[in-house]
Amino acid sequence: MNLSLMSLEISVVALGLVVLLADLWLPAERRRALGYVAAAALGLLLLQNLSGCCSCCVAGGDGTAFGGMFVQDGLSVFFKRFFLLAGALVLVLAVEFSDRIATGVSEYYSLIIFALAGMLFAASANDFAMLFVSIELITITFYILTSFTRGKVAALEAGVKYLILGALSSAFMVYGIALVWGTTGKFNFNELAQVAGNFTDNKVFLFGVVFILAGLGFKIAAFPFQMWTPDVYQGAPTPTTAFLAVGSKAAGFVLLLRFLFTAIPSVTAHWDKLLIIISGITILYGNLCAIPQRNLKRLLGYSSIAHAGYLLLGVAAMTSAGQSAVLYYLSGYLFTTLAAFTVIALVMRHLDSEDIAGLAGLNQRSPLLAATLTLAMVSLAGIPPLAGFFGKFLLLKAVIEQGAVNHGYYCLAFTALVGVVISLYYYFGVIRAIYWSKDAASREPILISTPMRVAIVGCIAGIFWLGVAPGAVLRLAESAVNALHCPGLALN
Amino acid sequence: MADGRWGCALGAFPHLPFPISYLLYKKMNVGLEHYLVVSALLFALGLLGVITRRNLLVMYMSLELMLNSANLALVSFSRFNDNLNGQVMVFFIITVAAAEVAVGLALIVALYRKRQSAHVEDLTSMKL
Numbered sequence: 001m002n003l004s005l006m007s008l009e010i011s012v013v014a015l016g017l018v019v020l021l022a023d024l025w026l027p028a029e030r031r032r033a034l035g036y037v038a039a040a041a042l043g044l045l046l047l048q049n050l051s052g053c054c055s056c057c058v059a060g061g062d063g064t065a066f067g068g069m070f071v072q073d074g075l076s077v078f079f080k081r082f083f084l085l086a087g088a089l090v091l092v093l094a095v096e097f098s099d100r101i102a103t104g105v106s107e108y109y110s111l112i113i114f115a116l117a118g119m120l121f122a123a124s125a126n127d128f129a130m131l132f133v134s135i136e137l138i139t140i141t142f143y144i145l146t147s148f149t150r151g152k153v154a155a156l157e158a159g160v161k162y163l164i165l166g167a168l169s170s171a172f173m174v175y176g177i178a179l180v181w182g183t184t185g186k187f188n189f190n191e192l193a194q195v196a197g198n199f200t201d202n203k204v205f206l207f208g209v210v211f212i213l214a215g216l217g218f219k220i221a222a223f224p225f226q227m228w229t230p231d232v233y234q235g236a237p238t239p240t241t242a243f244l245a246v247g248s249k250a251a252g253f254v255l256l257l258r259f260l261f262t263a264i265p266s267v268t269a270h271w272d273k274l275l276i277i278i279s280g281i282t283i284l285y286g287n288l289c290a291i292p293q294r295n296l297k298r299l300l301g302y303s304s305i306a307h308a309g310y311l312l313l314g315v316a317a318m319t320s321a322g323q324s325a326v327l328y329y330l331s332g333y334l335f336t337t338l339a340a341f342t343v344i345a346l347v348m349r350h351l352d353s354e355d356i357a358g359l360a361g362l363n364q365r366s367p368l369l370a371a372t373l374t375l376a377m378v379s380l381a382g383i384p385p386l387a388g389f390f391g392k393f394l395l396l397k398a399v400i401e402q403g404a405v406n407h408g409y410y411c412l413a414f415t416a417l418v419g420v421v422i423s424l425y426y427y428f429g430v431i432r433a434i435y436w437s438k439d440a441a442s443r444e445p446i447l448i449s450t451p452m453r454v455a456i457v458g459c460i461a462g463i464f465w466l467g468v469a470p471g472a473v474l475r476l477a478e479s480a481v482n483a484l485h486c487p488g489l490a491l492n
Numbered sequence: 493m494a495d496g497r498w499g500c501a502l503g504a505f506p507h508l509p510f511p512i513s514y515l516l517y518k519k520m521n522v523g524l525e526h527y528l529v530v531s532a533l534l535f536a537l538g539l540l541g542v543i544t545r546r547n548l549l550v551m552y553m554s555l556e557l558m559l560n561s562a563n564l565a566l567v568s569f570s571r572f573n574d575n576l577n578g579q580v581m582v583f584f585i586i587t588v589a590a591a592e593v594a595v596g597l598a599l600i601v602a603l604y605r606k607r608q609s610a611h612v613e614d615l616t617s618m619k620l
Contacts, residue, residue: 129581136588143595147602156603157615163596164551168542170592171558174585175535178562178578182528182569187577231618298618 002065005072008045008080009120015041016113023106035095035109036451042088042116049081068188069127073483078327078476079123079254082334086246087116089338092455094239097345101149101237108148112243115141122251126262128177128187131255135173135219138251139166142244146236158235165228166218173215179208189263197266209267212259219252222312223282226305230289233301234354241297242341245304246334253311253330257323260315261484268318275316276408282309283419290426296344296354299426300337303380306419307333310395313416317398317409320481325394327477328470332379332387335462340376342456343369346446359433361440369446370434372456379463381427382420387466392420394474527568534561548600548610552593559589 003010019038023031064071090112098105118137125131143166147159183205186192199205218225233241260268286306293299311333314326346369347362348354363370379386396413403409448456466473508516515522534557541554563582570578604610 129584132581133584133588136592140588140591140595143592143599147599150602150606153606153617156599156606157617159599160548160603161615163599164542164548164555167552167555167592167596168558170588171535171538171555171562174559174562175565177581178531178565178569181578181581182565182573185573185575187581234618 002063005063005065006070008049009117009124011045012042012113012117012120016110016117019106019113020110023110026106031105032095032098034106035091035098038109038113039088039091039095039451042084042091042113046081046084046088049077049084064126066127066130068190069130070121070124071126072124074480075254075257075483076124078480079250080120082250082331083116083119083123083247086243086250086334086338087112087119089342089455089459090239090243090247092451093242093338093342093345096342096449096452097237097239100349102151104148108145108239111141111145111148112239115145115243115247119247119251123254125255126189126258128181128189131259132170132174132177135215135251135255136170138248139170139219142166142240142248145240145243146232148240149237152235154235155237156235158232161235162228162232165225169215169218169225172211176208176211176213176215179204180212181208183208189258192263193265196264200267200270206267209264213256216252216256216259217278220249220256220308220311221282221305222308223278223285223305226282226285226308229305230293230298230301233304234295234298238297238341238345238348238354241300242338242345245300245337245341249304249308249311250330250334253315253326256315257326257481257484261318261323272316272318272406273408275312275318276406276412279309279312279316280412280415282306282312283416285309287419287422287426291422293426294356296348296356296359296430297341298354299356299430300340300344303423303426304337306423307380309419310392310416313395313399313412316412317395317402319398319402320478320485321401322395322398323481323484324474324477325391325398327480328394328466328474329391331473331477332391332463332466335459335466336376336379336386336388339372339456339459339463340380342452342459343373343376346448346452350442356430356433357437358441359430360437361443362434364440364443366446366448368448368453368456372460373434374431375460375463377427377430379467381424385464385467387463390467390470392416524568524572527572528565531561531565531568534558534564546612548603548612551612552596552600556589556593559585 015038019034022034026034062073091109094108094112101108115138118134118141121130121134122138125134143159143163146162147155149155181187183199183202184192184195186195214225221229236244283306286302286309290299290302290306293302311326311329314322344354348358351358375386379388382388382392396416399409399413538554538558538561542551545551545554563585566578566582570576600610607614
């Protein structure tokens with residue numbers, strides 16, 4: 001067993017406990033700033049991870065721990081950096097939001113950190129037990145985070161809906177794991193990959209795989225399992241929604257990639273049609289349902305379903321180009337979505353609901369926030385030269401390259417383009433509300449604290465950086481997905 | 493013919509309840525398939541409960557039934573395949589389910605205090 005591989009996870013869990021305990025000794029008025037401390041600590045861990053160039057541990061680089069359950073390779077390192085960055089930005093946002101949390105601000109911070117720890121474990125999961133426990137660590141923490149403002153009925157309702165549907169999906173996943181393990185006798189993904197080819201005709205095994213996919217589909221909000229998304233996005237506190245949109249979805253995708261391409265590649269190879277159909281319907285469903293929405297967070301919930309569909313394009317392509325495009329798109333999605341939710345949290349702080357009309361006059365109240373939200377919407381819509389455009393370009397390219405194999409891929413690419421065109425309508429509805437609304441409810445300028453300003457400028461820089469100079473991240477993503485295909489020789 | 497068979501099953505072991513007496517009469521060995529069928533039935537019953545019941549607590553109970561059906565499947569696979577890993581997994585599932593229940597019941601109680609109701613029809617504050 002190699003504990004040093006897990007030093008990052010151990011530090012994050014320890015940080016969560018320290019934040020929880022610090023609450024006992026800190027006077028009430030200084031607890032709020034604890035979030036900045038935690039965000040700074042996560043930033044330090046991220047820097048240490050980056051500077052250690054490809055190894056966050058002394059042992060140096062790749063390896064497995066707990067008998068192959070926990071794997072440290074290019075893919076997990078990529079996603080761990082992703083989650084740390086997301087966690088730090090969400091904590092800054094949570095500090096900004098903390099005046100709306102009646103009691104237990106430090107608990108809110110520490111729960112975010114524990115969810116982050118679950119995501120870090122998910123990035124390294126190479127075994128069904130690890131997959132299940134890490135996904136539940138994320139989900140159960142999110143039940144609490146979703147209804148943390150328990151004075152609001154909407155938050156409680158969102159929490160209960162998430163709870164019932166989340167528990168349902170985890171029941172499906174557990175049953176699927178039982179069936180897959182019962183037929184093959186393997187929990188470990190690498191061992192399963194060696195025998196999965198013998199079971200491609202076994203109905204019980206295939207049922208198990210479908211059930212596991214149902215559980216993962218719930219996490220990423222793919223088509224038949226997307227019902228919870230709009231309600232939970234709308235009702236949850238804004239930092240939770242942001243973390244749900246970025247962290248939870250990315251954790252679902254890293255597990256999906258590992259499950260489909262490391263554990264059962266021989267089964268996945270036959271399922272291109274299923275993935276194409278799910279991806280296409282998810283794109284259309286998300287985009288069409290987003291059109292009539294008036295609540296900004298609900299609109300972003302539907303848009304997040306649509307983006308799950310775009311990300312599934314890269315999974316459906318079943319090439320390493322598609323998988324690296326997924327990673328790249330997620331990186332762009334991180335900056336874009338966090339920027340959007342940050343603006344929502346700042347602008348809507350005195351309003352009961354996050355109605356789009358509340359954005360009226362934002363251009364006069366705070367040009368920076370108006371520009372940020374505009375950039376975020378434009379990037380989500382996929383207009384060059386921003387991050388969203390290049391990500392979509394890579395995903396579509398990966399799908400069209402596969403078109404020669406199966407003509408369904410051309411239909412899928414066409415569906416995705418239709419989805420992008422539909423999405424322009426509602427994204428530009430938001431931009432219109434920012435700049436061309438007549439009746440602004442309030443005209444007072446919005447104050448932005450310095451850490452918040454840094455986070456916003458960082459997000460904007462990220463959106464431009466990924467759109468204009470994609471080389472560095474793309475190379476990282478490409479080397480990361482190599483780990484999926486040759487688990488023995490994971491590159492870094 | 494069929495009558496005779498059922499009748500014999502009842503007559504041969506009059507002191508035992510019918511399904512068991514039938515199994516004994518048929519000299520059936522209870523094998524992996526039987527456990528799996530029971531576990532699939534439990535799973536289906538749980539799913540049916542979640543879909544048809546409208547009370548949050550009953551729905552939540554049905555969800556626990558679904559989780560336990562998976563446990564039964566894991567344990568029986570483990571027993572019949574002589575592989576203890578499945579039973580280890582069951583411990584993980586039980587632990588996680590306990591955590592989930594703790595959080596879930598707290599949420600349902602909090603909602604009940606706010607709305608004086610635990611019915612899903614009342615969860616309608618968020619709509620288009």
